Amino acid sequence: MTLIPTNILHLPVYSVITVKETDHDCNIYAEVAKQPYKCPHCTSEGFVGFGRRKQLIRDLQILGKRVGIYVDTRRFRCHGCKRTFYETLPEVDEKRLMTSRLVKWIGQQSVKRPFVHIAEEIGIDEKTVKNIFRDYVNEIEKTVRFETPQWMGIDEIHIIRPRCVISNIHNNTIVEILPNRDKKTVVRYLHDLDGRDDVRYVAMDMWNPYRDAVRATLPEVSIIIDKFHVLRMANEGLENARKSLREGLSPKQRRGLMHDRFVLLKREKDLKLEERIRFDVWTKNYPAIGEAYRLKEQFFGIYDAKSRSEALFRYNAWKHSIPAEVEEYFLPIITAWTNWNKEILAYFEHRVTNAFTESLNSLIRIMNRLGRGYSFEALRAKILFTEGIQKKVKPKFERQRRYTLPDDAFGMITQSSSTQSEGAEKNYGADISTLIRMIEAGEL
Numbered sequence: 001m002t003l004i005p006t007n008i009l010h011l012p013v014y015s016v017i018t019v020k021e022t023d024h025d026c027n028i029y030a031e032v033a034k035q036p037y038k039c040p041h042c043t044s045e046g047f048v049g050f051g052r053r054k055q056l057i058r059d060l061q062i063l064g065k066r067v068g069i070y071v072d073t074r075r076f077r078c079h080g081c082k083r084t085f086y087e088t089l090p091e092v093d094e095k096r097l098m099t100s101r102l103v104k105w106i107g108q109q110s111v112k113r114p115f116v117h118i119a120e121e122i123g124i125d126e127k128t129v130k131n132i133f134r135d136y137v138n139e140i141e142k143t144v145r146f147e148t149p150q151w152m153g154i155d156e157i158h159i160i161r162p163r164c165v166i167s168n169i170h171n172n173t174i175v176e177i178l179p180n181r182d183k184k185t186v187v188r189y190l191h192d193l194d195g196r197d198d199v200r201y202v203a204m205d206m207w208n209p210y211r212d213a214v215r216a217t218l219p220e221v222s223i224i225i226d227k228f229h230v231l232r233m234a235n236e237g238l239e240n241a242r243k244s245l246r247e248g249l250s251p252k253q254r255r256g257l258m259h260d261r262f263v264l265l266k267r268e269k270d271l272k273l274e275e276r277i278r279f280d281v282w283t284k285n286y287p288a289i290g291e292a293y294r295l296k297e298q299f300f301g302i303y304d305a306k307s308r309s310e311a312l313f314r315y316n317a318w319k320h321s322i323p324a325e326v327e328e329y330f331l332p333i334i335t336a337w338t339n340w341n342k343e344i345l346a347y348f349e350h351r352v353t354n355a356f357t358e359s360l361n362s363l364i365r366i367m368n369r370l371g372r373g374y375s376f377e378a379l380r381a382k383i384l385f386t387e388g389i390q391k392k393v394k395p396k397f398e399r400q401r402r403y404t405l406p407d408d409a410f411g412m413i414t415q416s417s418s419t420q421s422e423g424a425e426k427n428y429g430a431d432i433s434t435l436i437r438m439i440e441a442g443e444l
Protein backbone atom coordinates (compact mmCIF):
# COMPACT_ATOMS: atom_id res chain seq x y z
CA MET A 1 0.00 0.00 0.00
CA THR A 2 1.51 3.25 -1.11
CA LEU A 3 0.58 6.55 0.30
CA ILE A 4 -1.41 8.43 -2.34
CA PRO A 5 -1.85 12.16 -2.04
CA THR A 6 -5.53 13.09 -2.24
CA ASN A 7 -4.75 15.72 -4.85
CA ILE A 8 -3.20 13.10 -7.15
CA LEU A 9 -5.51 14.19 -9.99
CA HIS A 10 -4.79 17.89 -9.65
CA LEU A 11 -8.48 18.35 -10.36
CA PRO A 12 -9.94 19.97 -7.22
CA VAL A 13 -13.50 19.58 -8.59
CA TYR A 14 -13.18 15.86 -7.72
CA SER A 15 -12.71 14.23 -4.35
CA VAL A 16 -10.49 11.18 -4.54
CA ILE A 17 -11.87 8.36 -2.43
CA THR A 18 -9.27 5.69 -2.99
CA VAL A 19 -6.54 4.66 -5.41
CA LYS A 20 -5.68 1.13 -6.51
CA GLU A 21 -2.52 0.48 -8.45
CA THR A 22 -1.55 -2.50 -10.57
CA ASP A 23 1.67 -2.98 -12.54
CA HIS A 24 0.38 -0.95 -15.48
CA ASP A 25 -2.71 0.84 -14.31
CA CYS A 26 -3.75 3.34 -11.75
CA ASN A 27 -7.44 3.15 -10.84
CA ILE A 28 -8.72 6.18 -9.03
CA TYR A 29 -12.11 6.15 -7.34
CA ALA A 30 -13.58 9.60 -7.06
CA GLU A 31 -16.71 11.68 -6.93
CA VAL A 32 -17.66 15.21 -7.88
CA ALA A 33 -16.71 17.44 -4.98
CA LYS A 34 -19.76 19.71 -5.13
CA GLN A 35 -23.36 18.67 -5.65
CA PRO A 36 -25.37 20.48 -8.30
CA TYR A 37 -27.55 23.26 -6.93
CA LYS A 38 -30.32 23.37 -9.51
CA CYS A 39 -32.21 21.07 -11.83
CA PRO A 40 -30.88 21.32 -15.41
CA HIS A 41 -34.44 20.94 -16.79
CA CYS A 42 -36.38 23.51 -14.77
CA THR A 43 -33.68 25.20 -12.62
CA SER A 44 -35.61 24.26 -9.47
CA GLU A 45 -33.37 23.93 -6.44
CA GLY A 46 -35.33 21.15 -4.79
CA PHE A 47 -34.27 17.60 -5.64
CA VAL A 48 -33.30 14.37 -3.91
CA GLY A 49 -30.80 11.61 -4.52
CA PHE A 50 -32.03 8.96 -6.96
CA GLY A 51 -29.21 6.42 -7.16
CA ARG A 52 -25.74 6.45 -8.63
CA ARG A 53 -23.76 4.99 -11.49
CA LYS A 54 -20.10 4.30 -11.94
CA GLN A 55 -18.47 5.90 -14.94
CA LEU A 56 -14.99 5.12 -16.15
CA ILE A 57 -13.23 8.28 -17.26
CA ARG A 58 -9.83 8.01 -18.91
CA ASP A 59 -7.13 10.45 -17.95
CA LEU A 60 -3.49 11.29 -18.59
CA GLN A 61 -0.89 8.80 -17.40
CA ILE A 62 0.43 9.17 -13.88
CA LEU A 63 4.02 8.04 -13.28
CA GLY A 64 3.97 5.89 -16.41
CA LYS A 65 0.70 4.15 -15.56
CA ARG A 66 -2.57 4.30 -17.46
CA VAL A 67 -5.21 6.10 -15.48
CA GLY A 68 -8.88 5.27 -15.12
CA ILE A 69 -11.01 7.47 -12.89
CA TYR A 70 -14.08 5.64 -11.63
CA VAL A 71 -16.51 8.40 -10.89
CA ASP A 72 -19.41 7.57 -8.69
CA THR A 73 -21.89 9.81 -10.46
CA ARG A 74 -24.99 10.85 -8.55
CA ARG A 75 -28.46 10.86 -9.99
CA PHE A 76 -31.22 13.12 -8.71
CA ARG A 77 -34.95 13.47 -8.99
CA CYS A 78 -36.37 16.97 -9.16
CA HIS A 79 -39.31 18.00 -6.95
CA GLY A 80 -40.30 20.72 -9.43
CA CYS A 81 -40.52 18.85 -12.76
CA LYS A 82 -40.32 15.29 -11.43
CA ARG A 83 -37.65 14.47 -13.94
CA THR A 84 -34.33 12.82 -13.11
CA PHE A 85 -30.85 13.90 -14.01
CA TYR A 86 -27.22 12.98 -13.48
CA GLU A 87 -24.78 15.51 -12.17
CA THR A 88 -22.47 16.77 -14.88
CA LEU A 89 -18.83 15.82 -14.69
CA PRO A 90 -16.65 18.93 -14.72
CA GLU A 91 -13.40 18.89 -16.74
CA VAL A 92 -14.70 15.84 -18.60
CA ASP A 93 -15.56 15.30 -22.27
CA GLU A 94 -18.69 13.25 -21.57
CA LYS A 95 -19.09 12.11 -25.17
CA ARG A 96 -15.68 10.46 -25.03
CA LEU A 97 -15.61 9.63 -21.31
CA MET A 98 -12.21 11.26 -20.99
CA THR A 99 -10.92 14.23 -19.08
CA SER A 100 -10.77 17.34 -21.25
CA ARG A 101 -7.04 17.56 -20.65
CA LEU A 102 -6.59 14.05 -22.00
CA VAL A 103 -8.54 14.89 -25.16
CA LYS A 104 -6.37 17.96 -25.62
CA TRP A 105 -3.19 16.00 -25.06
CA ILE A 106 -4.21 13.25 -27.50
CA GLY A 107 -4.96 15.92 -30.12
CA GLN A 108 -1.51 17.45 -29.73
CA GLN A 109 0.21 14.07 -29.71
CA SER A 110 -1.75 12.73 -32.67
CA VAL A 111 0.13 14.89 -35.16
CA LYS A 112 3.46 13.86 -33.64
CA ARG A 113 3.16 10.12 -33.12
CA PRO A 114 1.40 7.15 -34.69
CA PHE A 115 -2.15 6.72 -33.39
CA VAL A 116 -1.50 3.17 -32.26
CA HIS A 117 1.27 4.29 -29.86
CA ILE A 118 -0.97 6.84 -28.22
CA ALA A 119 -3.82 4.32 -28.01
CA GLU A 120 -1.58 1.82 -26.22
CA GLU A 121 -0.19 4.39 -23.87
CA ILE A 122 -3.62 5.52 -22.68
CA GLY A 123 -5.41 2.19 -22.96
CA ILE A 124 -8.00 3.20 -25.55
CA ASP A 125 -8.59 2.03 -29.11
CA GLU A 126 -6.92 3.49 -32.16
CA LYS A 127 -10.21 4.60 -33.66
CA THR A 128 -10.84 6.92 -30.74
CA VAL A 129 -7.42 8.51 -31.24
CA LYS A 130 -8.24 8.96 -34.90
CA ASN A 131 -11.54 10.69 -34.11
CA ILE A 132 -9.87 13.03 -31.64
CA PHE A 133 -7.19 13.76 -34.23
CA ARG A 134 -9.88 14.71 -36.79
CA ASP A 135 -11.57 17.10 -34.37
CA TYR A 136 -8.21 18.55 -33.36
CA VAL A 137 -7.18 19.23 -36.97
CA ASN A 138 -10.61 20.70 -37.78
CA GLU A 139 -10.20 23.10 -34.88
CA ILE A 140 -6.74 24.14 -36.05
CA GLU A 141 -7.98 24.65 -39.60
CA LYS A 142 -10.66 27.01 -38.35
CA THR A 143 -8.02 29.25 -36.83
CA VAL A 144 -5.36 29.10 -39.56
CA ARG A 145 -5.60 30.82 -42.89
CA PHE A 146 -2.75 30.61 -45.36
CA GLU A 147 -2.23 33.43 -47.82
CA THR A 148 -3.50 32.56 -51.27
CA PRO A 149 -0.47 32.32 -53.56
CA GLN A 150 -0.21 34.74 -56.47
CA TRP A 151 2.17 32.23 -57.97
CA MET A 152 0.70 28.83 -57.34
CA GLY A 153 2.39 25.49 -57.92
CA ILE A 154 0.39 22.31 -58.52
CA ASP A 155 2.55 19.21 -58.47
CA GLU A 156 2.53 15.56 -57.65
CA ILE A 157 3.90 14.32 -54.36
CA HIS A 158 4.01 10.74 -53.17
CA ILE A 159 2.44 10.20 -49.75
CA ILE A 160 1.56 6.51 -49.60
CA ARG A 161 0.29 7.10 -53.15
CA PRO A 162 0.37 10.08 -55.52
CA ARG A 163 -1.25 13.23 -54.13
CA CYS A 164 -1.61 16.78 -55.33
CA VAL A 165 0.49 19.38 -53.56
CA ILE A 166 -0.40 23.07 -53.78
CA SER A 167 2.42 25.48 -53.14
CA ASN A 168 3.27 29.14 -52.98
CA ILE A 169 6.17 29.53 -55.40
CA HIS A 170 7.39 32.96 -54.32
CA ASN A 171 7.38 32.07 -50.66
CA ASN A 172 8.65 28.49 -50.98
CA THR A 173 5.80 27.11 -48.96
CA ILE A 174 3.14 24.43 -49.14
CA VAL A 175 -0.42 25.57 -48.61
CA GLU A 176 -2.38 22.35 -49.14
CA ILE A 177 -2.08 18.68 -49.95
CA LEU A 178 -5.07 17.15 -51.66
CA PRO A 179 -5.78 13.45 -51.30
CA ASN A 180 -6.15 12.91 -55.06
CA ARG A 181 -4.85 14.29 -58.32
CA ASP A 182 -8.11 14.10 -60.25
CA LYS A 183 -9.87 17.04 -61.81
CA LYS A 184 -12.81 16.92 -59.44
CA THR A 185 -10.62 17.20 -56.34
CA VAL A 186 -8.58 20.07 -57.74
CA VAL A 187 -11.68 21.90 -59.02
CA ARG A 188 -13.29 21.68 -55.60
CA TYR A 189 -10.16 23.02 -53.93
CA LEU A 190 -9.74 25.94 -56.34
CA HIS A 191 -13.43 26.75 -56.36
CA ASP A 192 -13.60 27.00 -52.58
CA LEU A 193 -10.27 28.78 -52.24
CA ASP A 194 -10.50 32.00 -50.29
CA GLY A 195 -9.22 34.86 -52.43
CA ARG A 196 -8.80 32.76 -55.54
CA ASP A 197 -8.89 35.92 -57.69
CA ASP A 198 -5.44 36.69 -56.29
CA VAL A 199 -3.94 33.76 -58.18
CA ARG A 200 -2.18 35.04 -61.30
CA TYR A 201 0.14 32.25 -62.40
CA VAL A 202 -0.11 28.52 -61.95
CA ALA A 203 2.92 26.35 -62.60
CA MET A 204 2.22 22.64 -62.88
CA ASP A 205 3.21 19.17 -64.01
CA MET A 206 2.08 18.17 -67.47
CA TRP A 207 -0.99 16.46 -66.10
CA ASN A 208 -4.25 17.11 -67.93
CA PRO A 209 -6.58 17.05 -64.89
CA TYR A 210 -4.61 19.94 -63.36
CA ARG A 211 -4.88 22.03 -66.49
CA ASP A 212 -8.58 21.22 -66.93
CA ALA A 213 -9.25 22.11 -63.30
CA VAL A 214 -7.44 25.45 -63.52
CA ARG A 215 -9.12 26.38 -66.80
CA ALA A 216 -12.52 25.54 -65.33
CA THR A 217 -12.09 27.56 -62.15
CA LEU A 218 -9.49 30.24 -62.88
CA PRO A 219 -9.88 31.02 -66.59
CA GLU A 220 -7.85 34.24 -66.35
CA VAL A 221 -4.60 32.83 -64.99
CA SER A 222 -1.53 31.90 -67.01
CA ILE A 223 -0.58 28.25 -66.82
CA ILE A 224 3.13 27.54 -66.92
CA ILE A 225 5.08 24.32 -67.23
CA ASP A 226 8.27 24.58 -65.24
CA LYS A 227 11.37 23.84 -67.30
CA PHE A 228 12.32 21.07 -64.92
CA HIS A 229 9.39 18.93 -66.07
CA VAL A 230 10.28 19.42 -69.72
CA LEU A 231 14.03 18.90 -69.42
CA ARG A 232 13.45 15.73 -67.50
CA MET A 233 11.82 14.33 -70.63
CA ALA A 234 14.89 15.16 -72.71
CA ASN A 235 16.99 13.15 -70.26
CA GLU A 236 14.50 10.31 -70.49
CA GLY A 237 14.74 10.32 -74.31
CA LEU A 238 18.50 9.97 -74.09
CA GLU A 239 18.20 7.29 -71.42
CA ASN A 240 15.87 5.21 -73.55
CA ALA A 241 18.19 5.49 -76.54
CA ARG A 242 21.11 4.35 -74.38
CA LYS A 243 19.25 1.40 -72.87
CA SER A 244 18.03 0.25 -76.25
CA LEU A 245 21.54 0.38 -77.69
CA ARG A 246 22.94 -1.64 -74.77
CA GLU A 247 20.40 -4.39 -75.30
CA GLY A 248 21.91 -5.21 -78.69
CA LEU A 249 25.48 -5.38 -77.40
CA SER A 250 27.68 -8.27 -76.29
CA PRO A 251 28.84 -8.36 -72.63
CA LYS A 252 32.29 -7.28 -73.72
CA GLN A 253 30.95 -4.31 -75.65
CA ARG A 254 28.82 -3.36 -72.67
CA ARG A 255 31.85 -3.27 -70.44
CA GLY A 256 33.29 -0.71 -72.81
CA LEU A 257 30.34 1.54 -71.93
CA MET A 258 31.16 1.65 -68.20
CA HIS A 259 29.44 4.53 -66.35
CA ASP A 260 27.87 5.69 -69.58
CA ARG A 261 24.65 6.77 -67.87
CA PHE A 262 26.49 8.99 -65.44
CA VAL A 263 28.54 10.61 -68.18
CA LEU A 264 25.71 11.03 -70.67
CA LEU A 265 23.37 12.72 -68.21
CA LYS A 266 25.99 15.40 -67.61
CA ARG A 267 25.84 18.63 -69.52
CA GLU A 268 28.54 18.88 -72.18
CA LYS A 269 30.21 21.83 -70.47
CA ASP A 270 30.56 19.80 -67.26
CA LEU A 271 32.36 16.81 -68.80
CA LYS A 272 35.85 16.26 -67.43
CA LEU A 273 38.66 15.65 -69.91
CA GLU A 274 38.79 11.94 -69.17
CA GLU A 275 35.01 11.65 -69.57
CA ARG A 276 35.18 13.62 -72.78
CA ILE A 277 37.73 11.12 -74.22
CA ARG A 278 35.58 8.13 -73.33
CA PHE A 279 32.52 9.87 -74.70
CA ASP A 280 34.28 10.45 -78.02
CA VAL A 281 35.14 6.75 -78.27
CA TRP A 282 31.53 5.75 -77.65
CA THR A 283 30.10 8.12 -80.19
CA LYS A 284 32.63 6.94 -82.77
CA ASN A 285 31.57 3.32 -82.19
CA TYR A 286 27.87 4.06 -81.70
CA PRO A 287 26.85 7.17 -83.64
CA ALA A 288 23.22 6.89 -82.44
CA ILE A 289 24.38 7.59 -78.87
CA GLY A 290 26.19 10.66 -80.06
CA GLU A 291 23.05 11.83 -81.84
CA ALA A 292 20.82 11.21 -78.82
CA TYR A 293 23.30 13.09 -76.65
CA ARG A 294 23.43 16.00 -79.06
CA LEU A 295 19.62 16.14 -79.11
CA LYS A 296 19.47 16.17 -75.33
CA GLU A 297 22.03 18.98 -75.15
CA GLN A 298 20.38 20.97 -77.90
CA PHE A 299 17.01 20.59 -76.22
CA PHE A 300 18.47 21.95 -72.98
CA GLY A 301 19.74 24.83 -75.09
CA ILE A 302 16.14 25.85 -75.84
CA TYR A 303 15.98 27.03 -72.24
CA ASP A 304 18.86 29.42 -72.78
CA ALA A 305 16.55 31.41 -75.05
CA LYS A 306 15.93 34.98 -73.95
CA SER A 307 12.36 35.16 -75.24
CA ARG A 308 9.32 33.11 -76.09
CA SER A 309 9.82 33.52 -79.82
CA GLU A 310 13.48 32.56 -79.63
CA ALA A 311 12.53 29.46 -77.67
CA LEU A 312 9.96 28.50 -80.27
CA PHE A 313 12.51 29.03 -83.03
CA ARG A 314 15.06 26.86 -81.20
CA TYR A 315 12.51 24.14 -80.63
CA ASN A 316 11.54 23.97 -84.30
CA ALA A 317 15.17 23.84 -85.32
CA TRP A 318 15.74 21.06 -82.80
CA LYS A 319 12.74 19.07 -83.98
CA HIS A 320 13.79 19.25 -87.61
CA SER A 321 17.28 18.07 -86.78
CA ILE A 322 16.16 14.73 -85.33
CA PRO A 323 17.53 11.85 -87.40
CA ALA A 324 15.16 8.95 -88.10
CA GLU A 325 17.24 6.37 -86.17
CA VAL A 326 16.74 8.05 -82.79
CA GLU A 327 13.39 9.72 -83.39
CA GLU A 328 11.36 7.15 -81.46
CA TYR A 329 13.14 7.99 -78.20
CA PHE A 330 12.18 11.63 -78.45
CA LEU A 331 8.58 11.13 -79.51
CA PRO A 332 7.24 11.51 -75.94
CA ILE A 333 8.81 14.95 -75.61
CA ILE A 334 7.49 15.98 -79.03
CA THR A 335 4.00 14.84 -78.08
CA ALA A 336 4.23 16.73 -74.78
CA TRP A 337 5.36 19.85 -76.59
CA THR A 338 2.49 19.55 -79.05
CA ASN A 339 -0.08 19.18 -76.28
CA TRP A 340 1.37 21.75 -73.95
CA ASN A 341 3.21 24.21 -76.19
CA LYS A 342 1.29 27.24 -74.92
CA GLU A 343 2.08 26.43 -71.30
CA ILE A 344 5.67 25.36 -72.02
CA LEU A 345 6.34 28.60 -73.88
CA ALA A 346 4.63 30.63 -71.14
CA TYR A 347 7.66 29.77 -69.02
CA PHE A 348 9.76 32.15 -71.14
CA GLU A 349 7.51 35.01 -70.10
CA HIS A 350 6.96 34.03 -66.48
CA ARG A 351 9.82 32.00 -65.08
CA VAL A 352 9.49 29.78 -62.05
CA THR A 353 12.45 30.35 -59.74
CA ASN A 354 15.08 27.64 -59.58
CA ALA A 355 15.11 27.91 -55.82
CA PHE A 356 11.50 26.81 -55.66
CA THR A 357 11.92 23.95 -58.15
CA GLU A 358 14.98 22.67 -56.33
CA SER A 359 13.47 22.78 -52.88
CA LEU A 360 10.22 21.16 -53.98
CA ASN A 361 12.16 18.40 -55.73
CA SER A 362 14.28 17.79 -52.64
CA LEU A 363 11.11 17.51 -50.61
CA ILE A 364 9.57 15.08 -53.09
CA ARG A 365 12.73 12.96 -52.95
CA ILE A 366 12.82 12.61 -49.17
CA MET A 367 9.08 12.35 -48.66
CA ASN A 368 9.17 8.56 -48.25
CA ARG A 369 11.24 8.99 -45.08
CA LEU A 370 8.24 10.57 -43.46
CA GLY A 371 6.25 8.50 -41.10
CA ARG A 372 5.53 4.87 -41.66
CA GLY A 373 2.42 3.93 -39.78
CA TYR A 374 0.72 7.26 -40.42
CA SER A 375 -2.41 7.83 -42.44
CA PHE A 376 -2.49 10.38 -45.24
CA GLU A 377 -4.61 12.70 -43.10
CA ALA A 378 -2.07 12.56 -40.29
CA LEU A 379 0.85 13.20 -42.63
CA ARG A 380 -0.97 16.10 -44.23
CA ALA A 381 -1.62 17.63 -40.80
CA LYS A 382 2.02 17.12 -39.77
CA ILE A 383 3.24 18.86 -42.88
CA LEU A 384 0.88 21.80 -42.66
CA PHE A 385 0.40 22.35 -38.95
CA THR A 386 3.44 21.16 -37.01
CA GLU A 387 4.59 23.83 -34.61
CA GLY A 388 7.25 26.08 -36.05
CA ILE A 389 6.79 24.87 -39.61
CA GLN A 390 4.75 27.75 -40.93
CA LYS A 391 6.28 30.79 -42.53
CA LYS A 392 4.75 33.79 -40.86
CA VAL A 393 5.58 37.36 -41.63
CA LYS A 394 4.78 40.04 -39.13
CA PRO A 395 3.63 43.38 -40.45
CA LYS A 396 6.09 46.23 -40.40
CA PHE A 397 6.20 47.97 -37.05
CA GLU A 398 4.07 51.06 -37.24
CA ARG A 399 4.55 53.79 -34.72
CA GLN A 400 1.22 54.70 -33.17
CA ARG A 401 0.49 58.38 -33.47
CA ARG A 402 -1.97 58.42 -30.66
CA TYR A 403 -2.68 55.84 -28.05
CA THR A 404 -6.29 54.71 -28.03
CA LEU A 405 -7.85 52.18 -25.74
CA PRO A 406 -9.15 49.14 -27.55
CA ASP A 407 -12.85 48.42 -27.16
CA ASP A 408 -12.22 45.56 -24.82
CA ALA A 409 -9.44 47.18 -22.86
CA PHE A 410 -10.97 46.11 -19.60
CA GLY A 411 -11.70 42.57 -20.61
CA MET A 412 -9.61 39.93 -22.27
CA ILE A 413 -7.73 41.16 -25.29
CA THR A 414 -8.06 38.12 -27.47
CA GLN A 415 -5.59 37.26 -30.14
CA SER A 416 -8.18 37.33 -32.88
CA SER A 417 -9.11 40.92 -32.15
CA SER A 418 -5.53 41.98 -32.73
CA THR A 419 -4.77 39.78 -35.74
CA GLN A 420 -7.86 40.75 -37.67
CA SER A 421 -6.82 44.36 -37.70
CA GLU A 422 -5.14 46.06 -40.64
CA GLY A 423 -1.61 44.82 -41.32
CA ALA A 424 -2.12 41.50 -39.59
CA GLU A 425 0.56 38.82 -39.57
CA LYS A 426 0.60 36.81 -42.77
CA ASN A 427 0.90 33.06 -42.78
CA TYR A 428 2.22 31.63 -46.04
CA GLY A 429 1.92 27.95 -45.12
CA ALA A 430 4.47 25.25 -44.38
CA ASP A 431 7.99 26.40 -45.21
CA ILE A 432 9.53 23.83 -47.55
CA SER A 433 13.11 24.30 -46.27
CA THR A 434 11.99 23.86 -42.67
CA LEU A 435 10.00 20.82 -43.69
CA ILE A 436 13.04 19.25 -45.37
CA ARG A 437 15.24 19.99 -42.38
CA MET A 438 12.75 18.47 -39.96
CA ILE A 439 12.20 15.34 -42.05
CA GLU A 440 15.95 14.83 -42.41
CA ALA A 441 16.47 15.31 -38.69
CA GLY A 442 13.65 12.86 -37.97
CA GLU A 443 11.71 15.55 -36.14
CA LEU A 444 8.46 15.17 -37.97
Ligand SMILES: [Zn+2]
Residues within 6 Å of the ligand: 039, 040, 041, 042, 043, 044, 078, 079, 080, 081, 082, 083
Ligand atom coordinates in the same frame (compact mmCIF):
# COMPACT_ATOMS: atom_id res chain seq x y z
ZN1 LIG B 1 -36.72 20.10 -12.51
